[in-house]
Amino acid sequence: MTEIRHHTVRANGIRQHYLEAGAGAPVVLLHGFPETSFAWRHQIPALAAHYRVIAPDLRGYGETDKPAAGYDKRTMANDLVALLGSLDIEKIALVGHDRGARVATRFAKDHPERLDRLVVMDNVPTRIVAGSMNAQIAKAYWFFMFHLVPDLPEALIAGREDLWLRHFFSDWCFNPHTISGADFDTYVAAYRAPGAVRGAMADYRANAEDNAQDLVDAQVKIACPVLSLWGADFGAVGKSFDMAQVWAEMAENLVAVPIERCGHLPHEEQPAVVNRLLLDFLDGWRG
Numbered sequence: 001m002t003e004i005r006h007h008t009v010r011a012n013g014i015r016q017h018y019l020e021a022g023a024g025a026p027v028v029l030l031h032g033f034p035e036t037s038f039a040w041r042h043q044i045p046a047l048a049a050h051y052r053v054i055a056p057d058l059r060g061y062g063e064t065d066k067p068a069a070g071y072d073k074r075t076m077a078n079d080l081v082a083l084l085g086s087l088d089i090e091k092i093a094l095v096g097h098d099r100g101a102r103v104a105t106r107f108a109k110d111h112p113e114r115l116d117r118l119v120v121m122d123n124v125p126t127r128i129v130a131g132s133m134n135a136q137i138a139k140a141y142w143f144f145m146f147h148l149v150p151d152l153p154e155a156l157i158a159g160r161e162d163l164w165l166r167h168f169f170s171d172w173c174f175n176p177h178t179i180s181g182a183d184f185d186t187y188v189a190a191y192r193a194p195g196a197v198r199g200a201m202a203d204y205r206a207n208a209e210d211n212a213q214d215l216v217d218a219q220v221k222i223a224c225p226v227l228s229l230w231g232a233d234f235g236a237v238g239k240s241f242d243m244a245q246v247w248a249e250m251a252e253n254l255v256a257v258p259i260e261r262c263g264h265l266p267h268e269e270q271p272a273v274v275n276r277l278l279l280d281f282l283d284g285w286r287g
Contacts (some may be wrong), residue, residue, distance in 0.1 A: 002045040008063070009067035011082035016062035018056035018083065022048025025287030027091050028080065031056040032098020032123075033200055034168050035192050035265075036062035038183075039097065042271035047278065049287070050157055051093075056083060058100060060199025062190055071199075071206040073106035073126075080107055081114070090114065093285045095278065097121040097267060099203055102210065105250070108222045116285055117225040119278065122237050122249070122264050126207060128246055132228035140236035143168075147204035154197050161191045172264035174233045179268060211249075226251035227281045229274065253283065 005020045019037050021044050029047075031039040033284045037055040057064035059076050070076070080103065084092065094115050096104030101123035108118050124132075129141060138145070147153055157164045165187055170176035179187070191197055226249040228240045237243065242255040257277060262269045 004044060004048075006063075009083060009086045011086045012075075014059060014065040014067060014079065015081050015104075016056055016059075016065070016079060018054055019044065020055075021045070021053045022051055024051045025093065025285045026084075026087075027051040027053050027093045027095065027282065027285070028084075029053065030058060030080070030094070030096040030100030030103050031055070031061070032096075032100045032121075033203065034165055034191065035097075035187065038062070038186055038190070039267060043095075043267055043275060044280065046275040047282075051282065054059045054083075054087070054089075056080070058103065058191060058203070060203055061196070066195035066199035066201075066202075071202040072209040072213065073102050073161055073206070074110060076103045077107040077110055081111060084173070091116055091287065093117045093119075093282055095119040095121070096123070098123055098264070100159045102126060105222070106210075106213065108224065109217050112223060115224050117141070117227075117281065118222060118251075119227045119229065119281060121228075121232060121266055121274075124237055124241050124243075124246060125214060125250060126210045127218060127250075128241070130207075130211045132241070137240060139241055144204060144207065147201050148207065150205075153201055157197050161197065162188045165191060169265075172234065174231065174261050174263045175269065178265065180188060182269075221249075222251040223253070225253045225281070226255070227277065228254060228256045229266055230258055231264055231266050231269065232258040232260050234263040237264065238279050 002021050006046050030041045037057045040055045044053050060066045101120040108115050169179040207222050230243050232238045258269050259266045267274050
């Protein structure tokens with residue numbers, strides 16, 4: 001049984017909660033929406049057998065603070081820099097899913113010397129979504145638009161967090177029952193915490209600032225090895241974009257792998273496949 005330790009540290013001006021397990025070269029896991037660090041429960045035991053695994057709750061999510069500001073991805077990447085500083089860690093391998101992949105991508109652009117290799121899961125970079133916007137993309141990304149509306153989403157979701165989350169987990173997974181029972185209840189409890197829905201909305205409401213940051217260094221490719229994974233059956237990503245081409249424009253040294261019978265949450269839907277791909281990609285990382 002893998003011992004997963006819970007910690008909190010004050011870093012970059014906020015109280016950050018993170019999970020930790022294993023020992024050795026550090027591997028950091030950044031969750032996406034609508035999840036928390038709990039999303040990595042299938043990966044942590046497999047990775048912790050070989051690495052020191054650190055899985056934070058992002059700013060605005062889980063047990064980490066939910067301040068009113070600071071949700072642009074540069075600031076959220078600096079949250080990670082400060083967390084690593086508190087742990088005296090210089091260099092990492094980094095895995096990010098969805099919103100966490102946006103933070104991870106900004107970390108890779110802003111702090112390339114801190115990164116040995118990068119995994120991005122089921123994510124189309126912000127500037128590419130914005131630049132591709134048409135009726136089809138807008139329909140697939142309706143929740144981007146909804147979450148941008150000030151105050152209204154919080155008012156409509158309050159007391160109905162289970163309905164809101166059930167929609168995403170069912171609609172986004174190839175098997176709509178993938179996340180159910182106690183696992184689903186864990187997410188519902190997390191998003192019923194004070195400020196949790198607002199924190200997630202604030203993450204999306206930073207999209208314009210994120211896009212502006214991305215446009216400044218759009219021509220700078222990520223130099224470290226990059227593995228891009230995505231669910232072959234998710235309409236908003238694998239079925240809407242040529243993901244191999246998208247990430248070939250982002251990274252110099254790319255491995256791109258679609259995962260069959262899988263939607264937006266590969267780490268939860270196909271954990272055995274994801275774990276094998278992660279371990280293969282991380283092989284040789286010694287810190």
